[in-house]
Amino acid sequence: MPASPHSELLQAWSQCRTQRWRLPVWAQGDDAFLQGCWQWLQSQLQSTDRIFWLGDPWPTFNEQLQVRQIAGQARQQLLGQECDVLIIQATSGMDWDLVAASMGCLTAGGIWLLLTADAEIFSQQPNPAARRLLSYPTDAAQHVGRFQHWLASQWQQQPLVCWNHCGLDNRLMAPTAASTVAEFTTPYASHCQQLAVAAIHHVVSGHRHRPLVLSAHRGRGKSAALGLAAAQLQQAGKTKLIITAPQPAAAQVALEICQRRLGEDTPSLLQFWPVDRLLAEQPSADLLLIDEAAAIPAPQLQALTESYSRVVFATTEHGYEGTGRGFQLRFQQYLQQHRPGWRKLVLQQPIRYGRQDPLEQLIFRSFLLDDPDTSAVTSSTSALQSHRYSAMSLAEQPALLQQVFRLACLAHYQTSVRDLWALLDDPSLLVFTLQQEDIVVAVAVVSQEGQLPPQLLPDIYQGKRRVQGHLAAQSLIYHCLWPEAGTRQIWRVQRLIVRPDLQRQRLGRGLLNFISSEAGAAGVDLMATSFGATPALAGFWQSAGYVAVKLSTVPDQSSNEYSVLMLKQLNQSEATEIGALQQYFGQNLWQQADIIWSRLDPLLLQLWAKPVAEAWSCYDQQLLQLFMQGQRDWAQSSMTLKRWLNLHFQALPAQDATHWIPLCWQRQDLRLSVAELRTLSLQLRQTACLADLYQIQ
Missing domain, CATH: 3.40.630.30 (Gcn5-related N-acetyltransferase (GNAT))
Known part of the structure; x- marks a missing residue:
């Protein structure tokens, strides 16, 4: 006699718990069938289980269970959150960005239950949640896109459990020896994390200006590594430890791990500073830790790199945040040019769940979040x-x-x-x-x-x-x-x-x-x-x-x-x-x-600005010559120099334009002291372009 779907599902769930996997289940059918699936799952849950629910809510049959409703606006709040059960109720539309974001919340041994209509119906359903991304006049309530068709076609090929009126189809792949957790030493949760902490120590003890980049998919323990290293450095006598992140919540794991490692009786010296305040005040630090670095604008990361000699960047290069590729291409190129001794360490081993976790594979393949293809291209581009x-x-x-x-x-x-x-x-x-x-x-x-x-x-x-x-x-x-x-x-x-x-x-x-x-x-x-x-x-x-x-x-x-x-x-x-x-x-x-665009790159002003034409007078000619001879200072000559710039800005070499435009157009001289203005006047007189062009007739 064949086993019932319930017993088969329990067996698959048990197998996943053994491997520290999350179990992905795709339940398909009408509302009565899907509510029956949810009702059965409730009977298997404990009152201590943490349950997240995405999508339109259903009645909770078991009043002892605490179900947390996750709405679209809570996307960023999911960072660092954990649950044991994740329900995706997608029968009447779904925010798929939120689905991908929530995947990282589910802990090892948990169950991910997706509830949809039958696959063919689901593929052809309008998705009202798409209203935020469909251009006028497309009506999300009526429009049938192709994204759910793509998802359904992917899920029919991926390792998961399919549950419908016909029974259960278990497509989970058997674990290999590689899926077992490697040996590691307490207090670390993995060998990769142990290597990461050692690398952070080397940033502090080694040569200056050699930053470290810790890169990983979600769930690899990079934030915890920051906290562990901070605690150890404090115990070793380092007292000026700073952590920053795009949001305070993104640094919370590191702060909590640091305090937990030190114990209740020892206050943590690891301080959180918002990025803007850190750049404005620039407090001294033995080490600066930057979590979720890929979500911080590259210019701010560059400024922090210039201000601090010992820096660690922790970042997710792939995943739903989607900022990592920009970080890799833009900021790491900057490090290569300006900090050639920088080092990168990739944390491969999952901590929150086991290797070859089927849910991670499902989400990454379905949403194309895994590593990009690097197929070779011949050097000839004539055949394009x-x-x-x-x-x-x-x-x-x-x-x-x-x-x-x-x-x-x-x-x-x-x-x-x-x-x-x-x-x-x-x-x-x-x-x-x-x-x-x-x-x-x-x-x-x-x-x-x-x-x-x-x-x-x-x-x-x-x-x-x-x-x-x-x-x-x-x-x-x-x-x-x-x-x-x-x-x-x-x-x-x-x-x-x-x-x-x-x-x-x-x-x-x-x-x-x-x-x-x-x-x-x-x-x-x-x-x-x-x-x-x-x-x-x-x-x-x-x-x-x-x-x-x-x-x-x-x-x-x-x-x-x-x-x-x-x-x-x-x-x-x-x-x-x-x-x-x-x-x-x-x-x-x-x-x-000088009012709205005082922070704009001066080379963009040189490219786009169109000064109003002004006559060049004999008075301007005399004053410019006196300035060049050192007989007038910047403050006395500024308007004449601005008129000179208006006539010649397009001819300036970029190096000169980056000096003249901020001073004459963006009025950065307003922030300079008298002594700085005197020094500036001397430097401007030595500018080759001015010496060549000041003989204006």
Whole structure:
């Protein structure tokens, strides 16, 4: 007589507990069947079990159980939280970003129960939770995307337990010898963690300016390693220990571990400092620990690296946080250039659960969070071909989707499961690739925007309404005072990335040319792009024919960069309007450089600013000559020097521009003392560009 589904499930659960695995169960059926599954599971739980519930709540049949409802806004609060049972009630829609975030909360031996309709129905269901990522006018309550189709196709191939009306299908793979936990020494939870703590000690005792990067998937104990090392260093006599993180909660594990290791009678000297306060006050420290470093903007990490000689960065390079690839590509390149003695240690061994944990494999493969493919590409790029796809169609091409998404992740500082979800659900998205046969070497994700109903335009123009998506179109209507732009057909390049090993070969420019050609054939009026502005990026887009028309007034929190909107006209009918926008933007940028954009990179001002023309008088000529001869100081000559800069800023070498523009346009001299101004005057007189150009007639 065959075993019942309940007994089979208990057997699988027991096997997972033995291996310290989490058990993933996908229950499929109608509401009555699914509620029966939940009712049976309750009968197996204890009142001490910690239960998290995602999705619409059901009645709790067992009143002794404490079920915690997790809503979308609690996503960041899940960091560091733990549960024994995780229920995903996805019969009427689900926030898949939250699902991926919650995966790390489930502890070893726990059960992950996903409740959906039958697989075929689930694949074709609208998802109301997608309303935050679908561009107007797509209605999430009616639209059938391809993301749930992708998930269902993945889950039918992954190691999990399928539970439906027909019974139980256990697809869990038998454990191998490698899944057993390696030997380690107390107080460490793994051999990897022991190596990490030793490496932290070496940062303190070794040469200065040799930072350590601890990298790991979630659940590997990197935060605990920070706390253990801090406690040991305090016991060894180190008294100035600082930890920082993007949020206080992200440092809580390290702080608690440190205090627990020291004992109740010994106060911990490990102090938490917010990043902004740490940069402002710069207290001295024997060691600076930075947890979740990938979620801190690279410019702030660089500033901390310059301010402190002994630093440890702990970060998740893969996982739902999605910031790790940006950290690896941007900040680690900075370390390579400025701290060549830096070291990296990767913690491979899980602590919160066992090796080869099936739930971790399920989540990473389903949401494409595992390590990217590194297929080799021949050195010749002559055989490359350009392709255009509807983003939603990639759900039917898994190998292509994996390459596209993993490469697209490199183009943005923060990427999450939501980006993959949008790619497969939003019908407004297009994907363009350069491929060498089946290998993708460059990717662009393009959003189709504009062509809004005329009746919407007045409300958007007056700031009474915004619709989902259409970033460029609505910015042109509201910020640039161009309501007619909302009726135009606009393609906005969301992301553009070339494989790092093939960059600087004009492949990105070639892909942009292909996109422009496709856009022109489709009757598109404008190309647009928006990104965190740096001189290199802005120069690239400007050389591709894009002009800046708007800049944010505050830096982005994740990148610490100002966001710029750039346009490229595809027909002459827009030339007059875009030219006027560019002129107004450049003059406004110059006029308010010392008020709104005092922190902007001066090279961006040199690229975009358009000073109002001023006459150069005989008085200016005399004063400039007196300044050059050391007979007038900076304070007496500042307005003349500003007028000189207005005439010659475009001719300045970058090295000189980074001195002159902050002083004359951004008014950084307001923060200098009299002695500093005197020194500055001497330095400016020695500037080669001024000596060559001061003979103005």
